[in-house]
Amino acid sequence: MxxxxxxxxxxxxxxxxxxxxxxxxxxxxxxxxxDQPTTTVALPEMRRGKIAVSFATLFARSTGNPSPDVDYGxxxxxxxxxxxxxxxxxxxxxxxxVTIIETAKTLQAHVQSWQEWEANETESSPPxxxxxxxxxxxxxxxxxxxxxxxxxxxxxxGLSHYGVGRYCGGTSTEEGLSDLAPPLLRTMxxxxxxxxxxxxxxxxxxxALDYYDGPVIASHNNCRSLVPHQRQFDDAQLKAVFDxxxxxxxxxxxxxxxxxxxxxxxxxxxxxxxxxxDHIDHVCQLAGNCRHAAIGTDLDxxxxxxxxxSDIDSIADLQNLVPLLEQRGYSRSxxxxxxxxNWHRLISSISVND
Numbered sequence: 001m002x003x004x005x006x007x008x009x010x011x012x013x014x015x016x017x018x019x020x021x022x023x024x025x026x027x028x029x030x031x032x033x034x035d036q037p038t039t040t041v042a043l044p045e046m047r048r049g050k051i052a053v054s055f056a057t058l059f060a061r062s063t064g065n066p067s068p069d070v071d072y073g074x075x076x077x078x079x080x081x082x083x084x085x086x087x088x089x090x091x092x093x094x095x096x097x098v099t100i101i102e103t104a105k106t107l108q109a110h111v112q113s114w115q116e117w118e119a120n121e122t123e124s125s126p127p128x129x130x131x132x133x134x135x136x137x138x139x140x141x142x143x144x145x146x147x148x149x150x151x152x153x154x155x156x157x158g159l160s161h162y163g164v165g166r167y168c169g170g171t172s173t174e175e176g177l178s179d180l181a182p183p184l185l186r187t188m189x190x191x192x193x194x195x196x197x198x199x200x201x202x203x204x205x206x207x208a209l210d211y212y213d214g215p216v217i218a219s220h221n222n223c224r225s226l227v228p229h230q231r232q233f234d235d236a237q238l239k240a241v242f243d244x245x246x247x248x249x250x251x252x253x254x255x256x257x258x259x260x261x262x263x264x265x266x267x268x269x270x271x272x273x274x275x276x277x278d279h280i281d282h283v284c285q286l287a288g289n290c291r292h293a294a295i296g297t298d299l300d301x302x303x304x305x306x307x308x309x310s311d312i313d314s315i316a317d318l319q320n321l322v323p324l325l326e327q328r329g330y331s332r333s334x335x336x337x338x339x340x341x342n343w344h345r346l347i348s349s350i351s352v353n354d
Contacts, residue, residue, distance in 0.1 A: 001336065002052040002114045003318055004343040006249030006296030007133070007198075007220035008041060011085035012059045013300050016069035022097065025314045037304025040314045043097060046128055049316035052114040052340065053101065053129035055156060055219055055296070056089060058082040062138040063163045075141055075166070082139035086152060089130055099127045102153050104348045107131075111344060131347060133196065133219065136161035136170070143183035150191050155347070156219070157188060158196035159208065168208070169201035171231050176203035177211075185211035194346070197221075197241070198296075202230065205237055209244075215346060216244045220251040220296035222279045227259045235286055242287050247342045249296020250279045254307045272311045277324050280338060290334040294342045295321070 013019045017036070019028055024044045032039070046054070060081035061071040072078045092098045101107045113126045133156035140146055140157075159181060160170030167184060169175025185208060188195060195216045197205055209216070218241055224232035233241070233248070241248060254261045254271045257279065261271055283293040299308060299315050311320070325335045 001319065001322055002050045002111070002118060002340050003295065004340040005051050005054040005315075005318070006217070006247070006294055006343055007135075007251070007298045007301070008054045008056055009059055009135070009298070009301045010041070010054070010056045010130075011088045012057065012069075013039075013041070014088055015085060016081075037300070037302075038306060039300055040305050040308055040312065041300040042314075043128060045314040045316040047125045049314070049318050050114070050118065050125075051128065051315060051318070052111060052126075053107075053131060053343070055133040055343075056130040058085045058132065058134045058139065058154070059136065059161070060085070060139050061136055061161055061163075061165060063165050065163060071163075075138065079139040079141065082134065086132065089132065089153075093127075093130075097127060098130050100153055101129050101131050101347075102155065107344070107348050111340075131155050134158065135196075136165055136199070137167045137184060138165050140184070142180060143187040146184060146187050146193065147191060150193060154193065156194045156196050156217070158198055158200075158219070159184075159204065160199050160201070162199070168204035170199045170204075171201075173201045174203060175201055177207045181208070182211045188212055189214050197233075197237075199231075202237075205233075205240075209240060214244075216241055216246045217346065218246070218248045218296075220249050220298040220301070222251055222256045223282045226279060226282060227256055229256075229259075231256060238283060238286055238292075242292050245291075245346070247292050247294045247346050248283050249294045249343075250276050250283075252276060252297040252299055252308055252312075253301070253303055254309070257309070266306060269310050272309050273317075273320055273324055276309060277321065277328060280325070281328060284330075284334075284338075290330070290337045291342060293338050295339065 025042045028039045060078040062078035066073045110129045132153045159167040162171045164175045167181045168177045196219045198218045198221045222232045224234040257275045258271045280293045
C-alpha cells in the first residue's frame with residue numbers, strides 16, 4: 001500500500017547532518033559508526049516502503065538562542081539556511097529522484113503513477129513526491145514575504161518549534177502569538193497555505209485559530225491523553241483540528257508514544273508500531289471516524305533507531321502498520337485513508353491548487 005508521510009526532515013539531515021540520502025541506511029550507518037543517532041531514513045528505503053509522498057521540511061530557527069545547525073543568530077541566516085534546504089530538494093528533482101508537488105493536478109498524477117506501479121511492480125518505482133513544508137516560520141521575514149516562499153513551492157507552514165520563536169511560543173512554553181503572527185496567519189489564509197499547529201504552545205494554538213480560517217493539520221503529533229506532555233494535543237485541541245476537517249499525523253519518537261520511556265535510560269523495547277496504532281486509534285475513536293488520522297513519522301528528526309519503535313529497522317517497515325490496523329478491526333478503505341488517503345484529500349482539495 002502506498003503511504004504519505006506527513007513529516008520528514010530530509011534536507012536538514014542531508015545538509016546540516018551531512019548525510020547522503022541517495023545511499024541506503026546501511027551504508028550511512030557504516031560510514032557514521034556510533035557518532036550519530038542511527039539513521040532510519042534514506043531514499044532507497046523510502047522507495048522500498050512505498051512512501052509515495054512525504055511532507056519535506058525546511059527547518060532553521062532564529063529564537064535568539066543560537067545552537068549549531070538548528071538555531072541561528074539572525075533571520076537572514078535562518079532564511080539562507082532554509083533557502084539552501086529548498087535548493088537541495090530542487091537538485092534532487094533535477095536529478096530525477098523526486099517530484100516536488102505544487103499543484104492538485106501534479107499530486108493526482110503522481111499518486112496515480114504510484115498506484116499503477118504498485119499494481120505491477122515490474123519496473124523501478126516512480127520518483128518520490130515531496131510537498132514542501134516549513135517547520136517554524138522564523139526564516140520568513142514578515143507576512144509580505146510569504147508569497148515569495150509560496151512561489152518557490154512552500155505549501156504548509158508551522159509557526160514554531162521548541163522555545164519561543166519569532167511568531168509564537170512553541171513546545172515547552174506558554175507564550176502566545178507575537179505581533180508578527182496575525183498578519184502572517186491572515187496572509188496564509190489568503191494564499192491557501194495550510195497551517196501546521198504542531199509545536200505551538202497551548203495559548204498560541206487557540207489564538208492562531210482566531211486569525212486563520214483555513215484547514216489546519218498537526219503533521220507529527222500524538223495524543224496528550226496517552227502521553228501527558230504539552231508537546232501532545234489534548235482532546236479539545238484534537239477536536240478543534242477535526243472541526244477544520246484537518247488531519248493528525250502520528251509521530252514515531254519513543255518519548256511521544258509512551259509516557260514511561262526514559263530519555264536518561266532509553267529502552268524502547270516496550271514501544272512498538274502497536275503503540276503508534278494506539279494513538280491513531282485514539283484519534284479515530286474521538287472523531288468517530290477515520291477521516292482525521294494519518295502518519296507523520298518524524299523519523300530521523302533529531303533522533304534515530306534507538307528512539308524509534310523497536311520493531312522497525314527503517315522507514316521501509318511502515319508497511320507493517322497495515323496488518324496491525326487490520327487486527328484492530330479497521331477496514332481496507334479506512335486503512336487506506338490512514339496510510340495515505342486523508343493527507344491526499346487535504347492537500348489536493350485545499351492547499352495545492354492549479
